[in-house]
Amino acid sequence: MALRYALLSLLTGRPMTGYDVAKSFATSVGHVWHAPDSQIYPELRSMERDGLLHGRVVPWGPTTTKTEYRVTDAGRTALRAWLAAPKQPQRTRSPMYLMAAYLEWATPEAARDRLEEHIAFHAEQLAVLRRTRDTLTDGSHPTLAHRPDTLEGPEAVHATAFKVFAYDGMIEAAEQQIAWARRGLALVDSLTADDGSWKARTLLP
Amino acid sequence: MALRYALLSLLTGRPMTGYDVAKSFATSVGHVWHAPDSQIYPELRSMERDGLLHGRVVPWGPTTTKTEYRVTDAGRTALRAWLAAPKQPQRTRSPMYLMAAYLEWATPEAARDRLEEHIAFHAEQLAVLRRTRDTLTDGSHPTLAHRPDTLEGPEAVHATAFKVFAYDGMIEAAEQQIAWARRGLALVDSLTADDGSWKARTLLP
């Protein structure tokens, strides 16, 4: 369901072919709602069937065509309705917290590996998010920069402000995850320092 | 996949019937990995088929029976293997960040509603998490308190330490979400204060 609104949001910027959508998805909305290409093409079609998009067939090369999708009025209405509707919040479902809560079953080495993995992932995320956040504020963001309708005036200010807001939230969340996992490493150290009981336990059946 | 390990983790504490599992799930592992009862019963069966659990049929009342599941050695091995295996991290998929990034399409009122909803949800989560965290440290947690094998010694210390660690992470994350959403409310206020352009825009087709 949310994928649909992610695509709608992206296409409000400018009309695009499925390929364009799939590509720019990865460097924009994809940061908040991941989806592989194989999900995007079928969803665009289904959105066209539902009248949210209008697909115009454009010749591409001598023999082939491509489809350029544009958001319809119904599409814009649907996006607004989605934003106006109360959301039932998503319940937690985090493999990392699950692991963390039962790390006493892992060997100290495995526990450290999982925590370091977590740190590495979020550190990389953080780099991407910070870079993207900067392209938003300096106006060089590839997707936002192609929105002729919203480059000037309050619309542009608002659109950018909310994107920066969203990225800031994700950046903070990533920083928090890293800080938390570091404390986890310290905890593992403190539990292995004093005695060999942990290691010994993990060798039992 | 993770549901399986959530159940395994829970059942390492003590053998339980499906009903017991479903009930204590909600107040323990369910905080990190949500699952409805209707998913739990079938999964327990499938885990028994795979040899991770052993189900013992116990008479219950004069005519009926119940099944008590106990983790097998293979189950404990599977749990350890899961904790030792590298995890490919889950990509972001957050309706809230998606909405936040495109809030310029909502009316200011809708934007405020979504943000307040977010705050309310995480505030409630926070209360539950803090309460549960406290029952862990004072030893009154209903599920942990029933683990005869691990009530004393380093096992108990380790098991509790990691659970507290996991809850602390979730508590911080919830606090961060609330602080972030509050900044969002301030942003909405600042963007509506100066001119009427936002409101006007949302009335267009």
Place this chain on the structure above:
DNA sequence: ACTGTCATGTAAAACGTTACATGATTCT
């Protein structure tokens, strides 16, 4: 001619949600 980009998916499986469904037992 070759390489990289553009273009577009399908098929099967796994996972998760929602709604529905039933009956025994124990406690008051």
Place this chain on the structure above:
DNA sequence: AGAATCATGTAACGTTTTACATGACAGT
């Protein structure tokens, strides 16, 4: 006798993942 708890699911549907699959066009 009635209420709350214990016990256990199924069926249908929707979403997401994974793996596979193909070919035209544009630039060097």
